[in-house]
Amino acid sequence: MTVATRNPLVEDYLRALQRATQPLPRHERNELVEQIRAHLDEALPPNASETDVRNALDALGTPTEVARSAGVPATPRRGAREVIGLLLAATGFPPFLGWIVGGVLIATSPLWSARQKLLGMFVGPVAWAGIVTLGVVHSTSADPSCHRTGANSAACHTALLSTSGGAAWLSITIFVVLFAIPFVTAAYLWRAAGRRAGVNALA
Amino acid sequence: MVATTSDVVSQLRRGALEFCVLAMLVPEERYAFDIVRSLGEIDGMVTAEGTLYPLLSRLKKDGRVTTTWRDSDSGPPRKYYAITPAGRQALAEFAAEWHRFRDAVESLLAKGTT
Numbered sequence: 001m002t003v004a005t006r007n008p009l010v011e012d013y014l015r016a017l018q019r020a021t022q023p024l025p026r027h028e029r030n031e032l033v034e035q036i037r038a039h040l041d042e043a044l045p046p047n048a049s050e051t052d053v054r055n056a057l058d059a060l061g062t063p064t065e066v067a068r069s070a071g072v073p074a075t076p077r078r079g080a081r082e083v084i085g086l087l088l089a090a091t092g093f094p095p096f097l098g099w100i101v102g103g104v105l106i107a108t109s110p111l112w113s114a115r116q117k118l119l120g121m122f123v124g125p126v127a128w129a130g131i132v133t134l135g136v137v138h139s140t141s142a143d144p145s146c147h148r149t150g151a152n153s154a155a156c157h158t159a160l161l162s163t164s165g166g167a168a169w170l171s172i173t174i175f176v177v178l179f180a181i182p183f184v185t186a187a188y189l190w191r192a193a194g195r196r197a198g199v200n201a202l203a
Numbered sequence: 204m205v206a207t208t209s210d211v212v213s214q215l216r217r218g219a220l221e222f223c224v225l226a227m228l229v230p231e232e233r234y235a236f237d238i239v240r241s242l243g244e245i246d247g248m249v250t251a252e253g254t255l256y257p258l259l260s261r262l263k264k265d266g267r268v269t270t271t272w273r274d275s276d277s278g279p280p281r282k283y284y285a286i287t288p289a290g291r292q293a294l295a296e297f298a299a300e301w302h303r304f305r306d307a308v309e310s311l312l313a314k315g316t317t
Contacts (some may be wrong), residue, residue: 028260035235035256041279042236059243061251069254 009053010040013063020067032070036060077197081105082190085120090186092124099124111193123185130178134171216248221258222297223248225267225290232271232285235259259284267293 014033021029043056060066068074088102103121106112112120220242227238235256242249249255262268267290272280286294 031260032256035260036253038279038282039236039239039252039256059251060253065251066253066257069251070257070260 007044007048007053009050009057010037010044013057013060017063017066020063021070021072023072024067024070028070032066036066075110075197078111078190078193081109082111082193085109086186086189089120089124090182092128092182106189109193111196112189116189116192119185120189124182127178127181131175134175134178138171213250219297219301220248220255221262221267222294222301224255224258224262225286225294228268228284228286229291229294232283234273234275234281234283236281238284262290266290 014037017033017036018029021032024032039060040056043059044052048056082105085102085105088098089106090102092098092102099121102124106120107117109117223242224238227233227241233241238259239249239252239255242255243252259268262284263270266287268284268286271283271285273283275281
């Protein structure tokens with residue numbers, strides 16, 4: 001190993017190259033990284049200045065360019081699929097259709113990992129299931145007159161609000177949190193997609 | 204979306220580059236860094252030196268070049284690339300097509316730019 005390969009700029013570049021060539025088979029990725037390392041060993045004298053190193057790295061091209069030439073496909077940017085998919089999945093509107101269409105759009109995007117996709121697809125239904133459960137819990141613990149007149153009557157609504165102060169606030173808080181979770185998740189997934197697209201657009 | 208002139212030239216360059224590399228190996232076998240540097244010195248041939256290494260690997264995979272490690276007095280062993288008969292064949296085919304194409308483009312451009 002010569003001085004060049006112990007250089008921090010070179011090591012940063014090679015690490016970025018490793019990341020950019022992730023999709024390649026392991027032996028191809030290793031071969032390419034070794035070829036580039038050997039190239040830099042030849043190109044840079046032991047007493048190379050920072051300028052020399054930067055020039056040599058510039059001449060090589062960005063890790064993304066090199067990865068592209070090795071057959072790594074370019075990742076598309078965030079687009080309509082991601083926007084509409086997240087909106088439909090978070091709002092769940094139109095009822096059920098929103099989750100299904102949104103879920104399909106999320107599942108078919110190249111910008112999320114499998115785990116992120118599952119999160120996006122199911123956070124909406126799970127949160128709403130939570131809200132419905134909360135409503136059921138309330139209607140079963142409310143004023144008996146509520147049962148007689150039906151869940152949507154005024155008696156039930158007042159029953160909800162008149163349960164002891166602490167329980168009411170807890171319920172409201174839980175409701176707000178459950179309602180917000182799909183939107184917070186959508187925001188997180190939006191940024192995650194942006195990071196994935198950005199990593200491939202930059203060096 | 205209209206392709207810019209530089210897009211078109213990039214495509215041409217990408218297509219011709221592997222045959223230029225093969226042509227460089229006809230007189231003698233050469234090592235990777237030497238090939239990369241020589242090409243880099245020719246104006247307009249290579250924009251990113253790093254992209255030549257996947258190209259060399261592809262040529263080897265396609266059986267158009269072979270590689271041999273040789274000791275070098277100035278440091279670690281070097282990987283030398285040599286052209287194969289299959290490589291010579293591919294180069295000859297490309298050269299014939301290229302000459303036809305070049306002549307056709309030249310004559311049409313000449314008529315269009317006088």
